[in-house]
Amino acid sequence: KAGVTQTPRYLIKTRGQQVTLSCSPISGHRSVSWYQQTPGQGLQFLFEYFSETQRNKGNFPGRFSGRQFSNSRSEMNVSTLELGDSALYLCASSLPSGGGPEQFFGPGTRLTVL
């Protein structure tokens, strides 16, 4: 079974621009979560999508948004980029079961904002 894929793997943008990152979950997984990791910080939860609906949102400004398509693929968008948005962005997919099922992570997108 193919794992979680993320594109692009690396991205360089300048302040003020916007960016869209993509995540393709494992086949059959309907939940997709996004995380941000910056140096010295743990993985910070951005949001989770399930069946095309945002189910949860972390404590991030409205510049961070996302969506999920009918095939469970998800995108996240960051508008008006700031230097502090430079980070590794990970997505994770899981089966739709209760009890906090195991998360399967993608390789991440490394975003650098200049």
Add this chain to the structure above:
Amino acid sequence: ILNVEQSPQSLHVQEGDSTNFTCSFPSSNFYALHWYRWETAKSPEALFVMTLNGDEKKKGRISATLNTKEGYSYLYIKGSQPEDSATYLCARLVPNTGNQFYFGTGTSLTVIP
């Protein structure tokens, strides 16, 4: 209230040593705790999903225990090998959400051959 803390931040051990690290979390309203291993240049990989007080899980030389009443989990590695070198993360599932997790900052383990 929702913070997950891990200690130590980093650890260097000799090959063959056994080691353990700690994940602390709020004891109230517990739902589930996950452990992940994150090797450099790879994706985080799930080790254990723990849900019940007193849970003990084992995978090869790695095991974990859970105490929800006092709010901690231990991860043990017996006879550390260089391939165990990685960052070990724990994550607490927020109750009454789908899959919203709070992650600790991890323990970075280096096993010296």
